[in-house]
Structures are given as C-alpha cells and as structure tokens.
C-alpha cells in the first residue's frame with residue numbers, strides 16, 4: 001500500500017479564517033502544509049509573506065513545505081528556516097547558481113526542493129538530481145490557484161522518475177496545480193510521491209473528507 005503525501009495548499013484557504021483552516025488540516029489525514037510565497041516579480045501575483053508564515057507556524061502541527069516563487073531566493077534561506085520551513089523549494093528558473101542555493105538550504109537543516117515551470121524540461125536537473133530531496137513539477141503556470149491541470153505533466157513525471165531511477169537517487173516527486181480526484185491516481189501511478197491540492201480541498205463542502213478521499217484513491 002502506497003502512502004502518498006497530501007499537501008493542502010494554504011493559498012486556497014480562507015485568510016479571514018486562517019486559524020480555522022490550519023486546524024482543519026491538523027485534524028485531517030493530510031501530511032504537509034504547502035505554503036506558496038509569491039513576490040509579484042517571478043510570478044504575476046503576490047501571496048503572503050513572513051508575518052503570515054509565522055502565524056501559520058504557530059498553529060500548524062505538520063511539515064511545512066514552503067514553495068518560493070521569488071527571484072533571488074538565496075536572500076531569504078535563513079529567514080525561512082527561522083519561520084519554521086521543513087522543506088524549502090526554489091525555482092530552477094529563479095536561480096543562477098542552483099547548486100549553491102541547494103547546498104545553502106541543506107546547510108540550514110532543511111530538505112531542499114527544486115521546482116520546474118511547465119516549459120522547463122526535467123533534463124536540466126540531470127547533474128543535480130542526486131543532491132535534491134524533492135522535485136516539484138508545476139502542472140499549471142505558477143502564480144494562481146484554481147487553474148486547469150496541464151496534461152503533459154504525466155509524461156514529465158515518467159521522464160523524471162526514469163532519471164531518478166537511472167541515477168539511483170532518492171528524491172521525492174511533488175505535483176502542484178489542478179490536482180483533483182480525477183488525476184491523482186494516474187499521477188501516483190506515473191511516479192508521484194506528493195500531491196499539492198489547493199482549491200480542490202479548500203473549496204470542497206467537506207475538506208476533511210476530500211483529503212481522506214485523495215489519500216484513499218492514491219493508496220491502491
């Protein structure tokens with residue numbers, strides 16, 4: 001039986017009732033909190049920043065999986081460690097010296113992830129894959145929740161999984177964007193270990209049951 005990680009994306013929570021939504025995730029079968037930090041430069045949207053992450057960290061009882069959609073992320077690695085990040089993911093497209101950035105994240109005691117935009121081939125990670133803990137494949141263009149899943153993602157996951165196996169690396173594959181109960185199982189069958197789900201969870205009538213359903217669908 002597989003244990004697929006389910007990571008609700010806090011971007012889709014009700015910010016006026018953030019503590020309530022954090023407690024909902026605490027009380028669910030979800031494994032991680034997925035936290036999207038957007039700077040309005042790398043992506044055309046600004047989400048939330050340090051004070052909000054500090055508030056989330058006060059109440060969250062699960063792994064904080066922080067996804068930085070910002071330029072020059074090296075400036076903030078220490079800060080995100082202090083704010084409680086367990087996994088820190090930077091974008092390949094935002095890093096000039098990706099290897100140095102990954103080393104800096106690990107030196108702070110966090111797991112290091114690299115995210116790829118939909119147009120970026122997985123082959124760019126060939127010479128760094130063994131240094132990573134996680135690869136996040138964007139299945140929508142980053143910046144907004146509630147977009148439609150890009151179908152080419154399955155092929156990308158299969159290519160990445162083959163690369164990981166060929167290198168004998170131990171790296172998790174995470175998918176982010178448009179995840180729901182229709183594509184979750186096929187994604188896991190293609191090689192995905194962790195599913196981020198925003199609107200599908202937080203817009204559901206019963207988010208706890210929706211998370212349980214995702215867990216169940218992907219455990220077979």
Ligand SMILES: O=C(CO)[C@@H](O)[C@H](O)COP(=O)(O)O
Nearest residue numbers: 142143145146177178198199
């Ligand atoms: O990083 C992002 C968007 O840039 C995501 O984490 C979204 O928050 C996922 O939301 P849904 O597509 O699941 O609604």
